[in-house]
Each structure stands twice: as structure tokens, then as C-alpha cells.
Amino acid sequence: MSFLEMENVSVGFGLEGFRTEVLRDASLSVEENEFIAVIGFSGSGKSTLVSMLTGLLRPDKGVIKLKGKEITRPGPHLGIVFQNYSLLPWLSVYGNIELAAKKVFPEYSKAQRKEHIERYIEMVSLTPARDKKPGELSGGMRQRVSLARTLCMQPEVLIMDEPLSALDALTRANLQDELVRIWEEDKRTVVMITNDVDEAVLLADRIVPLTMGPAATLAESFPVTLPRPRDRTSLNTNPEFKKLRNEIIHFMTAMNKEAKMLRVDRGLSMPDVKPFDFTAA
Amino acid sequence: MKFKILKALDVAGLQVFDPVVRLICGENPPEQFRKILLFIGIPIITFLIFIGIWTYLAPRHTTKAGEVPTPGVVKNAADGIWVFHVRENQKAEDFLLEGPAREKALAGVQARIAELTPLASAARTKLGELETASKSQIDQQVGPLQEKYNALRKQTRADEKAREEALIAQADSLPIGDAKARDAFLAKVSEHEVKSGTEKQALKDFKSTIDAAYADKFPEMESVRIQYNAYEEELQYLSKRLDYLTEGNQSVKISEGQSELVDLQSAFLTAEGGKATLKAAEKVLKQEESIARIAESSYSRPWTFPRQIVRSVACVFVGFFIGSAIAIPLGVLCGISRVFMAALTPLIALFKPVSPIVWLPIVFIIVGGFISDPETAFVHPAFLSSAITVALCSLWPTLVNTALGVASVEKDHINVARVLRLGFFSRLFKIVLPSALPLIFAGLRISLGVGWMVLIAAELLCSSEGIGKFVWDMFNNGSSQTFAQMFVVVFVVGVIGLLLDRIMIVLQRSVSFDGAPTAI
Known part of the structure; x- marks a missing residue:
């Protein structure tokens, strides 16, 4: 049995009769200390998947188990990094992390807690911004604070919901390297949701595509066998990388076409009307 | 330094003076002059035009209390109010001098x-x-x-x-x-x-x-x-002072009483016969009592206008705190629980539009039921009723804003609380309240403004010492001088209302974390 297990999970929203099914029979199994990237188009139910993995949302059908135990509610052992950071704007960087640390490790003494928090601030290289408010930080810095807050809870699984998608390309590359470094330093099971194929290939051990919604499901995964550490500069010329990337892109675009073909045309059928040419008569 | 001042002005909502500070620092003078003209010059001109129209129109209407006072007359009335206050203070001081x-x-x-x-x-x-x-x-x-x-x-x-x-x-x-x-x-x-x-x-x-x-x-x-x-007026005042410095003075009265006491005591020592001795003893005791009474007495100062202003401000704050102490907890409950909100909505909708004029007599009678003797009570019932009326009328904006603020906490922040498995109270105090604070303070600011307007009417109706009572007394007096003093009240009330609003703006700015600009 795997570390994190998702079996035939279905979920939908809305009342009966107007129901939209978001996920149908999605299954996933993640090994301990594995880095999984879930990749999908926008609107395909990625955030819903995250909500269920972290227990914020209960599936309608199927079960999600962590170490064989069903996940029924959120908790600090299911660390989540939100897409839009979710930092409390009235607390400083330190305060935001402290809120989590205090709750998760109530047994720590003051000095211990301080050391713990500062270790994680250091890990995401934010020591100079320790006492700044989120409003004074850039997007990348805010995402680092959010990451540090989640990491300081020392979760069993780290679930990241498009953590880098709101950032500009340079900051993004920078943070990707940081993520790898942190993961190497502090090994744990990671599920990352993303819409960037390159990012997925660069970071993950395995890539799981999410099919088009509605009623999306998780398709067969692509293992990434590239050796670590992966260097982004040389990666572009690496034939294996190129091959894998093309495969995934082909799979995704084909899926997109298929989905478009499958879509029921609910539009009104227009009568075939042509303008009458009065001058010709 | 310059940026500190600018920042302070910004927080206090006094951005109007921003160009003045910049001009003093020599930053782009033509631009600053233009801004000063626009934001300071034009308001001054408008005010002068207003004064001009007033000066022109006022003497053209004659009332029972004489002509409508012109700005000059109002200025004199204001001076008169102040002189009266100063003189009364002087008399009170004279009484205690020794x-x-x-x-x-x-x-x-x-x-x-x-x-x-x-x-x-x-x-x-x-x-x-x-x-x-x-x-x-x-x-x-x-x-x-x-x-x-x-x-x-x-x-x-x-x-x-x-x-x-x-x-x-x-x-x-x-x-x-x-x-x-x-x-x-x-x-x-x-x-x-x-x-x-x-x-x-x-x-x-x-x-x-x-x-x-x-x-x-x-x-x-x-x-x-x-x-x-x-x-003549000054002479009369001086003769009063003379009295309080001589015969009416506390220490003089006491020393007189004491010398009399010495006489009585010696009379008592030498008194003969049962009846006479008893009488003499009684006289000594009576004299001692009267000296003690004088020592405790103080000059009974009338309620001059500045004292009434202080009392009104105190009253509005008492009412405002009572109102906030009710509105904030209720608002939080309404924001948290839909059941509570559903339960309170009809009551809020029903009582919110009720005028202070209706609340006041009801409150006055109810408060009167609790306080039987107004003179010995800890707070005067009229003061308490005005404060409660202020509370009743001013709690609604805070209540509604608090409920809104609590109900509209960002879902992500709630998710953070869920992930951290925060308990009810730490969720309330660490996530919900801080996040609702800017809206709560916006509500408090409106409440204080409403309270200040309500207060004057309340004081006027239940004749609680304060600005409202001053207006009522001046109205009943009906002379041209008191008519002008009512105009003074208009300006005083306006300026104090403005100051209260500024204080609330500063507070509101200090708790708002998103740096959102507050309306001027």
C-alpha cells in the first residue's frame, strides 16, 4: 500500500439536477518522499483535487487515505501551499509563521520556537524581511513566506496548489530552484499542481496528467527518469527531456482536441439564410 | 523628517497640508503653489463668500429676538461667553484664596x-x-x-x-x-x-x-x-470678586467663625447654672459644626458654556462606549452565525430607523425608575439617559459593519484556520477579528458622528447639562444676545464633530492593514 492513496474519487458541486461533476473516478497513489506533479488545463479541477487531498473538501464517492488512514478533515500534517499565498496581512513574516508554529508545536519553549521559526525563514532566504508585512513584499517573497509557514508545520505531505503560477518567469525559475534545494534538504512527500510542463519535468519524479473537465480524471502517469540534480540550462538540450516534454504536450493537446470533439453542441441551430440580391433581378 | 511629517499628515487625513510641507522643503515650488491655491485657497475664498452673504442677509430679517446676528455680532457673543467663563473661574478661585x-x-x-x-x-x-x-x-x-x-x-x-x-x-x-x-x-x-x-x-x-x-x-x-x-459690568464683577476676597471668602469666614468659637468656649467655661451651661455647650457644638460646613463648601460655579462642552463630549463618549460594547459583540455573533443573523435582522430593521426624539423620553422614564434621587446619585439620570439615547441611536452602523466584516473574512484565511485546526476563540481573535477590524472601525467612525448629532437633541430634550441645554436656555432667553450665542454653538458643535471624526480616521488608518485610503 502506498503512502498517499486516492481511490476512485468523484466529486461535484451544485444541487441535484444542476450538478456539475468535477472529478470522476480519479485514482492516484504516491510513495513516501516522492515528488508528484499533477498537470492540467485551467478549469480541469486541479484546485478541487487539492482541496480533497488536504481534507478541506470531502469526496462524494471514494476514499483518500494517508498511511492507510482516511483523511476526513484538514490538519497540519497535510501541509498546503495556497495559490494566492493566504497570508494574514496584519501579521509580519515572523508572525505569520509563528501562528502556525505555535499551534503545531505548543510544547516548544519560547527560545525553541524562535529558533524553529527562524530556521524556516532562513530556509526560504527571507531573513532580511523577517519583520515586514506581506503587503510590503513582492509576489515571490510572499509565496516563500507561505511555503515556510507550511514547511514549519513539518507536514507528512506537502501539497502545493499552483504555487508559482502567479509569478513572473524570472522569479518563477528562481523559486523552482529553491523548491528543489529545499526538497533535497528536507525530504518529504510532495504533490504539486501545475500548468507548466517544463516546471513539472524539472521538479517531479512522476507527472500525472489531469484530463479535461468536467468529470475529469487522472490519466496514466509519466515517470521522469532524468537524473538529479537537474540543471535547467543544460536541460533544454537534453534529448530525454525534450522527448518527455513533447510526449506530455502531445498527450495534453490531443486530450484537448478530443474533449472539444466530445463536447455536446448545445448552441441554437441557425437557419441557412442568404442575402437576397435585389440588383440582380 | 519630511517624509515622516508627510506620512503623519496622511494618517491624520490632513493631506490638504501636504503641499505646504513640500513647499517648505523646497520641492517643485510652482506645483506646490498651484496645489495650495486649489486645496487651501479655494476653500478659504468659499468661506469668505459665505461670510459675505451672511453679513449681507442677516440684518435684513428682523425677529422677535432682534435682527439675525451678523458674523461680527456672533464673534462678540463668543467673546462674551468666554469672558463669562473666565470670570466665573476667577470667582471660584477667589473664594478659596487665603x-x-x-x-x-x-x-x-x-x-x-x-x-x-x-x-x-x-x-x-x-x-x-x-x-x-x-x-x-x-x-x-x-x-x-x-x-x-x-x-x-x-x-x-x-x-x-x-x-x-x-x-x-x-x-x-x-x-x-x-x-x-x-x-x-x-x-x-x-x-x-x-x-x-x-x-x-x-x-x-x-x-x-x-x-x-x-x-x-x-x-x-x-x-x-x-x-x-x-x-458697569466689569465693576459689578469686581465688586463680586471683592466680596469673595473679603467677607465671602472661605478662609475669612472660617477665621471669623473660629474667633467666635473662642468666645463661646470661654463663655462655656465660665457658665454657671445647669440651664445656662447646657445652652453654652450647645452653642459651642453648633459653632464647630458650622465651621466644618464652611470648610467643606465651595463656590457654586454656574454651568458656563466651556464646561458644558466638556460635559457633552464626556457624554457622547460614554454613550458611544455603551453602544460599541453592545454593537461589536452582537455584530460578531451575527457575522459568525447565520442563525443569529436571521434572528436579529427583524429587530435591527425595526429599531434602526427610530428617531432619538422617541427613544429619549422612554429612556428618561426608565432610567428615572432606577435612580430615585437625582441629587445624590452617582450619575445624574439626565446625563445617563442622554448617553443611553446616544448609544441606542449610534450602535447600528457599528453593528452592521461588524457583521459585514466578520461575515466577509476571506475564505483563504478561514482555510488557513482550518488547516491549523484553530479552536473557536483563537480563530475569532487571530483570524476573524483582525481581518474585520478595518470595517469595524469604519462603523465606529460613522457611529460617533451619529452619536454627536443625537446628543445635542437628547440634552436639549432632557435638559442634561451640556451643549443642548445651553441652546435650549438661550432659546428660552430670547434676547438678541442669546440669539447670537446660538450661532456660536453651531460653530462649536461643527468643529468638535470634525475633531471627533479626525480622531476616528487616525484610529481607522492605524488598524487598516491593506493601506486603503480613507475617505476625507
Whole structure:
């Protein structure tokens, strides 16, 4: 049995009769200390998947188990990094992390807690911004604070919901390297949701595509066998990388076409009307 | 330094003065001048135009309490209010003075009286002269007019009588039952009445020209009269002070009482016979008691306007705190629980539009039921009722805003709380309240503004000492001076309301984390 297990999970929203099914029979199994990237188009139910993995949302059908135990509610052992950071704007960087640390490790003494928090601030290289408010930080810095807050809870699984998608390309590359470094330093099971194929290939051990919604499901995964550490500069010329990337892109675009073909045309059928040419008569 | 000042101005909502600070620092002067002209110059010009219109319009309407006061008159009234306050404070101070300080003050008062007395009597003589002069002038002017008027009145009366007699004579010979002749007679009588009416009107008009001549004002005389009144007023005040520094003074009274006590004690020591000794003992005790009473007494200061302002501000804050103490917890509950919100919505909707004028009598009676003796009570019931009325009327904006703020906490922040498995109270105090704080303070700011407006009406109705009561007293007084003092109140109330609002803006800015600009 795997570390994190998702079996035939279905979920939908809305009342009966107007129901939209978001996920149908999605299954996933993640090994301990594995880095999984879930990749999908926008609107395909990625955030819903995250909500269920972290227990914020209960599936309608199927079960999600962590170490064989069903996940029924959120908790600090299911660390989540939100897409839009979710930092409390009235607390400083330190305060935001402290809120989590205090709750998760109530047994720590003051000095211990301080050391713990500062270790994680250091890990995401934010020591100079320790006492700044989120409003004074850039997007990348805010995402680092959010990451540090989640990491300081020392979760069993780290679930990241498009953590880098709101950032500009340079900051993004920078943070990707940081993520790898942190993961190497502090090994744990990671599920990352993303819409960037390159990012997925660069970071993950395995890539799981999410099919088009509605009623999306998780398709067969692509293992990434590239050796670590992966260097982004040389990666572009690496034939294996190129091959894998093309495969995934082909799979995704084909899926997109298929989905478009499958879509029921609910539009009104227009009568075939042509303008009458009065001058010709 | 410059940026610190600018930042402080920004937080205080005084961005208007931003260009002044920048100009002093020499930053782009032409631009700053333009801004100063726009944001400071134009408001000043508008205000001056307002003063101008007021000055022009006010004297053109005459009321029972004299002409509507002009800005100058209002300014004088404000000065008068202040002088009264200062003098009352001085008297209270004089009452408690003792030893060399009292003698020094006494010397000062006596010197001033000596200085003023000749001035006042000179002014009185001058005023007397001017009065006789003006009287003779008026008499000269009015004399012939009056004679003319008398003649005219005589003439009119005689005419009327003659016409009446003629009509009676005619009526005597009127045949009985002749409708036509009687109709003709009726027309004649009517003609006679109309004529009398016009004659009377003409008389009245003539009389009013005479009255106008009497009412003629002599500017010189008026200014002397004002001067004389001022002297007399000050003299009266000084004689009061003199009293409080001598016979009316606390220490003087006590030393007098004590010397009397010494006499009584010696009388008691030498008293003979049972009855007389008892009497003497009683006298000693009575005297001791009266000395103790004097030592405890203080000058009973009247409620001058500045003291009433202080009391009003205190009252509005008491009411505001009562209101907030109810509104914030209720608002939080409404925001958290849909059940609570559903339960309270009808009550809120029902009571929110009720006017303070309705609340006040109800509150006044209810509070009166709890406090039986107003004089010995810890708080005066009128004060408490005004404060509660303020609370009742001002709690709604805070309640609604708090509920809104709590209900609209970002879902992500709630998710954070869920992930951290925060308990109810830490969720409330660490996530919900901090996040709702800016909206709560926006509500408090509106509440304080509403409370201040309500307070004046409440004080006026239940005659609780304060600005409202001052207005009511001035209204009932009905002289032209008190009319002007009511105008002073308008400005005082406005300025205090403005200051309260500024304080709330600063508080609101200090708790808002998103740096959202607050409306000016």
C-alpha cells in the first residue's frame, strides 16, 4: 500500500439536477518522499483535487487515505501551499509563521520556537524581511513566506496548489530552484499542481496528467527518469527531456482536441439564410 | 523628517497640508503653489463668500429676538461667553484664596475698581448729556409732527361723528317696509364705514412716521452706551470678586467663625447654672459644626458654556462606549452565525430607523425608575439617559459593519484556520477579528458622528447639562444676545464633530492593514 492513496474519487458541486461533476473516478497513489506533479488545463479541477487531498473538501464517492488512514478533515500534517499565498496581512513574516508554529508545536519553549521559526525563514532566504508585512513584499517573497509557514508545520505531505503560477518567469525559475534545494534538504512527500510542463519535468519524479473537465480524471502517469540534480540550462538540450516534454504536450493537446470533439453542441441551430440580391433581378 | 511629517499628515487625513510641507522643503515650488491655491485657497475664498452673504442677509430679517446676528455680532457673543467663563473661574478661585495670595488679589481688584470708577462715571455723564441732547433733537423733530397728528385725529373724529349723525337723521325718516329706500340707506352706511377705515389707516401711517423718528439711533450715543455698559459690568464683577476676597471668602469666614468659637468656649467655661451651661455647650457644638460646613463648601460655579462642552463630549463618549460594547459583540455573533443573523435582522430593521426624539423620553422614564434621587446619585439620570439615547441611536452602523466584516473574512484565511485546526476563540481573535477590524472601525467612525448629532437633541430634550441645554436656555432667553450665542454653538458643535471624526480616521488608518485610503 502506498503512502498517499486516492481511490476512485468523484466529486461535484451544485444541487441535484444542476450538478456539475468535477472529478470522476480519479485514482492516484504516491510513495513516501516522492515528488508528484499533477498537470492540467485551467478549469480541469486541479484546485478541487487539492482541496480533497488536504481534507478541506470531502469526496462524494471514494476514499483518500494517508498511511492507510482516511483523511476526513484538514490538519497540519497535510501541509498546503495556497495559490494566492493566504497570508494574514496584519501579521509580519515572523508572525505569520509563528501562528502556525505555535499551534503545531505548543510544547516548544519560547527560545525553541524562535529558533524553529527562524530556521524556516532562513530556509526560504527571507531573513532580511523577517519583520515586514506581506503587503510590503513582492509576489515571490510572499509565496516563500507561505511555503515556510507550511514547511514549519513539518507536514507528512506537502501539497502545493499552483504555487508559482502567479509569478513572473524570472522569479518563477528562481523559486523552482529553491523548491528543489529545499526538497533535497528536507525530504518529504510532495504533490504539486501545475500548468507548466517544463516546471513539472524539472521538479517531479512522476507527472500525472489531469484530463479535461468536467468529470475529469487522472490519466496514466509519466515517470521522469532524468537524473538529479537537474540543471535547467543544460536541460533544454537534453534529448530525454525534450522527448518527455513533447510526449506530455502531445498527450495534453490531443486530450484537448478530443474533449472539444466530445463536447455536446448545445448552441441554437441557425437557419441557412442568404442575402437576397435585389440588383440582380 | 519630511517624509515622516508627510506620512503623519496622511494618517491624520490632513493631506490638504501636504503641499505646504513640500513647499517648505523646497520641492517643485510652482506645483506646490498651484496645489495650495486649489486645496487651501479655494476653500478659504468659499468661506469668505459665505461670510459675505451672511453679513449681507442677516440684518435684513428682523425677529422677535432682534435682527439675525451678523458674523461680527456672533464673534462678540463668543467673546462674551468666554469672558463669562473666565470670570466665573476667577470667582471660584477667589473664594478659596487665603493668606498673602488673597491680599495680593484684593489689592489688584481694589486698584482696578479705583481705575474704573472715574471712567464709568465720566461715561455716565457723557451718556446723560447725549441722551438729553438727542431727546431735545427728537422733540424738535417730532413736536410739529405730533401737533399735526393731534389736529388730524381731532378732524377725523369730528368728521366721523358728523357723518354718523347725518345717517341717524336720515334713518329717522326712513319709511317702514320700503325695501328700496332701506337698500339705499344700507349702501350709504357701508360707504361711511369704508371712509372711516381709510381715514384711520391714514392716521396710523402718520403715527408710524413719528415712531420712526423716535427710534432714530444716534451712533455716537450707542457706542458710549456700550462702553458704559462694559464698565458697569466689569465693576459689578469686581465688586463680586471683592466680596469673595473679603467677607465671602472661605478662609475669612472660617477665621471669623473660629474667633467666635473662642468666645463661646470661654463663655462655656465660665457658665454657671445647669440651664445656662447646657445652652453654652450647645452653642459651642453648633459653632464647630458650622465651621466644618464652611470648610467643606465651595463656590457654586454656574454651568458656563466651556464646561458644558466638556460635559457633552464626556457624554457622547460614554454613550458611544455603551453602544460599541453592545454593537461589536452582537455584530460578531451575527457575522459568525447565520442563525443569529436571521434572528436579529427583524429587530435591527425595526429599531434602526427610530428617531432619538422617541427613544429619549422612554429612556428618561426608565432610567428615572432606577435612580430615585437625582441629587445624590452617582450619575445624574439626565446625563445617563442622554448617553443611553446616544448609544441606542449610534450602535447600528457599528453593528452592521461588524457583521459585514466578520461575515466577509476571506475564505483563504478561514482555510488557513482550518488547516491549523484553530479552536473557536483563537480563530475569532487571530483570524476573524483582525481581518474585520478595518470595517469595524469604519462603523465606529460613522457611529460617533451619529452619536454627536443625537446628543445635542437628547440634552436639549432632557435638559442634561451640556451643549443642548445651553441652546435650549438661550432659546428660552430670547434676547438678541442669546440669539447670537446660538450661532456660536453651531460653530462649536461643527468643529468638535470634525475633531471627533479626525480622531476616528487616525484610529481607522492605524488598524487598516491593506493601506486603503480613507475617505476625507
